[in-house]
Amino acid sequence: MIGGGAIGSAIACFTQTQPGFSGEVTVIERDPGYTRASSVLSASSIRQQFSSAINIQMSMAGIEFLRSAHELLAVGAERPDIGLKEQGYLFLASAAGADVMAENHGLQRAHGADVRLFSPAELRQRFPWLATSGIALGSFGVSGEGWFDGYSLLQALRRKARAAGANYLAAEARGFDCVAERITAVRLADGGSVPCDVVVNAAGPWAREPAAWLGIDLPVRARRRCVFVVSCPTPIAHAPLVIDPSGVWFRPEGSGRFICGTSPDARDDPDDLPLEVDHALFDNVVWPTLAARVPAFEALRQTGAWAGYYEFNTFDQNGIVGYHPAVTNLIFANGFSGHGLQHSPAIGRGVAELIVHGAYRTLDLAPLAFERIAAERALVERNVV
Numbered sequence: 001m002i003g004g005g006a007i008g009s010a011i012a013c014f015t016q017t018q019p020g021f022s023g024e025v026t027v028i029e030r031d032p033g034y035t036r037a038s039s040v041l042s043a044s045s046i047r048q049q050f051s052s053a054i055n056i057q058m059s060m061a062g063i064e065f066l067r068s069a070h071e072l073l074a075v076g077a078e079r080p081d082i083g084l085k086e087q088g089y090l091f092l093a094s095a096a097g098a099d100v101m102a103e104n105h106g107l108q109r110a111h112g113a114d115v116r117l118f119s120p121a122e123l124r125q126r127f128p129w130l131a132t133s134g135i136a137l138g139s140f141g142v143s144g145e146g147w148f149d150g151y152s153l154l155q156a157l158r159r160k161a162r163a164a165g166a167n168y169l170a171a172e173a174r175g176f177d178c179v180a181e182r183i184t185a186v187r188l189a190d191g192g193s194v195p196c197d198v199v200v201n202a203a204g205p206w207a208r209e210p211a212a213w214l215g216i217d218l219p220v221r222a223r224r225r226c227v228f229v230v231s232c233p234t235p236i237a238h239a240p241l242v243i244d245p246s247g248v249w250f251r252p253e254g255s256g257r258f259i260c261g262t263s264p265d266a267r268d269d270p271d272d273l274p275l276e277v278d279h280a281l282f283d284n285v286v287w288p289t290l291a292a293r294v295p296a297f298e299a300l301r302q303t304g305a306w307a308g309y310y311e312f313n314t315f316d317q318n319g320i321v322g323y324h325p326a327v328t329n330l331i332f333a334n335g336f337s338g339h340g341l342q343h344s345p346a347i348g349r350g351v352a353e354l355i356v357h358g359a360y361r362t363l364d365l366a367p368l369a370f371e372r373i374a375a376e377r378a379l380v381e382r383n384v385v
């Protein structure tokens with residue numbers, strides 16, 4: 001495994017505990033303190049409200065796993081607390097987006113998601129702190145959506161993987177030794193190497209690098225996203241994670257505090273920006289939008305901020321998962337574009353099945369296969385935040 005973030009650690013955990021697995025997982029992680037890993041710089045939220053079947057199905061598996069994480073990831077008497085709060089997501093649509101929202105709702109319901117549509121009047125009744133000007137429809141996740149502590153999930157996956165026999169190596173992968181179309185070893189920066197039967201690229205925002213060592217152009221780039229922490233003197237009761245039609249979002253984070261943010265304009269979203277907070281984004285875009293949507297936010301105070309990288313799939317903003325068609329023992333688990341933490345249990349389970357049994361056994365992750373890129377067959381997901 002190259003990379004021991006939530007994706008690499010979930011795959012390590014599920015592989016090492018997979019019935020029939022007799023091998024040994026080595027996770028190569030160059031930053032064991034996870035100072036720059038997306039998994040610890042995330043907004044750590046989960047929703048069922050996607051527009052593609054595979055993303056909804058992975059979220060269904062995700063919430064089931066998160067609800068039982070204290071049991072599934074227990075090591076001896078130690079039961080992790082990942083702080084899951086099922087307070088829902090509320091997507092808001094203008095008149096221009098209402099039809100698409102209703103269409104997505106149909107698909108979500110067909111897959112068993114517990115979501116409801118609200119008119120502006122119903123929204124005002126249920127969320128009296130919300131201003132509904134310019135809103136035609138709202139979509140609320142009654143259950144199965146909310147947020148959790150991403151750092152605790154990562155640490156719990158890592159602890160479980162290690163307890164089951166996975167070996168975490170504090171080292172940087174730098175290249176591959178290959179014979180014909182197979183990788184035989186991962187070369188390390190310290191001059192050592194790790195022999196392997198299967199390699200998983202779980203390098204998060206840096207995933208293009210291991211692919212490039214083989215001449216493969218993986219369309220995954222590090223795109224900076226900023227999260228702002230604010231406090232609000234007026235209580236905002238039972239707030240879900242709210243997504244304004246503009247893309248500005250907020251959610252509660254402890255008592256009287258919220259986190260919020262937005263994605264930059266797609267035309268001005270360069271790769272590899274330094275992880276410095278864009279304060280102008282808060283002043284010029286996030287705060288004015290929040291104050292218009294929730295008048296109580298006019299009096300908010302910013303108390304903190306951080307920046308992290310989306311592992312952004314420039315082709316279609318969805319995960320790229322499964323074997324490479326030519327390099328026969330290389331598996332990708334990359335490009336989740338802002339929804340990888342909630343999908344890490346489904347990805348971990350699926351990739352473990354692929355490694356151990358040679359095929360997906362629970363959820364078929366074939367729609368995420370690498371082949372769609374060469375075939376220029378985009379997997380469309382309308383709800384990328």
Ligand SMILES: Cc1cc2nc3c(=O)[nH]c(=O)nc-3n(C[C@H](O)[C@H](O)[C@H](O)COP(=O)(O)OP(=O)(O)OC[C@H]3O[C@@H](n4cnc5c(N)ncnc54)[C@H](O)[C@@H]3O)c2cc1C
Nearest residue numbers: 003005006007038039042043045173204308339340341342
């Ligand atoms: C601001 C922000 C908000 C987000 N909000 C959400 C959300 O609400 N819900 C959600 O589901 N997702 C969210 N995401 C996305 C989610 O955090 C990521 O999809 C997920 O954490 C990706 O996990 P990962 O393990 O692939 O990457 P990472 O956690 O980045 O781990 C990759 C690891 O690989 C290591 N690595 C890379 N190259 C090498 C190498 N050559 N050798 C050794 N080690 C290497 C790195 O050190 C790193 O630790 C958000 C992300 C950000 C930045």
